[in-house]
Amino acid sequence: MDKEIQNNVIEVSTISKAFGGLRALENCSLNIQAGSITGLIGPNGSGKTTLFNAITGYERIDSGDIRFQGKSIAQSKPEQIFKLGIGRTFQLTRIFPKLTVLENMHVAVQRQGKGNMFSSWSAAHERRKALELLDFVGITKHKDLLAGNLSYGQRKLLEFAFILIADPKIILLDEPAGGVNPTMILYLADRIRELHQQGLTFLIVEHNMEFVMNLCQQVAVMHQGNIIAQGTGAEVRSNPAVLDAYLGGGLE
Ligand SMILES: Nc1ncnc2c1ncn2[C@@H]1O[C@H](COP(=O)(O)OP(=O)(O)O)[C@@H](O)[C@H]1O
Ligand SMILES: [Mg+2]
Structure with a gap:
């Protein structure tokens, strides 16, 4: 088999998704190399979140295929995809505000299907893992706080810990x-680098160009439901089609 194909952890092949007459994705293709940190940029409304939703099973695509480690996931449900090993965060965080930070982690364990609904914190090691992950994202001291009382940046860190529990x-x-405030952005970038060194692959939608350019070896650019350019940060920055898509603004 083609080596390049084998190295792709996710292959999005000519997928389309319309909302009524609006074509959010049109013959969109993107390969994500295992072990890479890929940035996904593009103007508002270009289809980035819809592409995330398609990969993670939150939107059913109209045509095309999406493969994870060579197997189609185009018909799979979000929970199945999550359990296969694709974690995601949302543009607006989806934590449970009326539960404490640690209780949120408990929900994450149950969602993974390893916890037991009828025994609270069935396994001590799961609690330990939850605490380790809260420590990793730097919010251990808030473990007993209601998640709704966290700052916006802290909520994002909790959501990050939430998906890490599923490995x-x-x-x-x-x-x-x-x-998110600048200090926390740097902290988050360091956590991403650390996980990347442990072998995790990342696909990151972000408007903060400094963040993207510092972190991502590969950058893909979306415009009107399609990937119009892919390459290093420097390559896409000087790509005329990309500059056109942004109409000369926004990319800096
Ligand atoms: N559930 C939906 N129903 C109708 N239109 C949608 C829906 N989700 C996204 N869209 C539209 O699809 C296009 C792409 O949106 P989105 O993927 O959110 O873009 P981005 O994340 O790049 O800003 C936009 O025009 C948006 O309004
Ligand atoms: Mg979006």
Whole structure:
């Protein structure tokens, strides 16, 4: 088999998705190399979140195929895809505000299907893992706080810990730095680098160009439901089609 194909953890092949007459994705293709950190940029409304939703099973595609480690996941449900090893965050975080930070992690364990609904914290090691992950993202001291009382950036860190409990192979982050203070953005970038060194693959939608250019070896650019360019940050920056898509603004 083609070596390049084998190295792709995710292969999106000519997928389309319309909402009524609006074509959010049109013959969109994207390969994600195992072990890479790929940035996904593009103007608002270009289809980035829809592509995330398609990969993670939250939107059913109209045509095309999506493969994870060589197997089609185009018909799979979000929970199945999550359990296969594709973790994601949402543009607007989806934590449970009325549960404490640690209780949120408990939900993550149950979602993974390893916890037991009828015994709280069935396995001590799962609690330990939850605490380790809260420590990893730097919010251990808030473990007993209601998640709704966390700052916006802290909620994003909790959501990050939430998906890590399932030991994902690839993580899709939708605007992780949006609305987050600069110190926390640097902290988040370091955590991503650390996980990347451990072998995780990342696909990151982000408008913060400094964040993308510092972190991502590969950058893919979306425009009107399609990937119009892919390459290093420097390559896509000087690509005329990309500059056109942004109409000369926004990319810096
Ligand atoms: N559930 C939906 N129903 C109708 N239109 C949608 C829906 N989700 C996204 N869209 C439209 O699809 C296009 C792509 O949106 P989106 O993927 O959110 O873009 P991005 O994340 O790049 O800003 C936009 O025009 C958006 O309004
Ligand atoms: Mg979006």
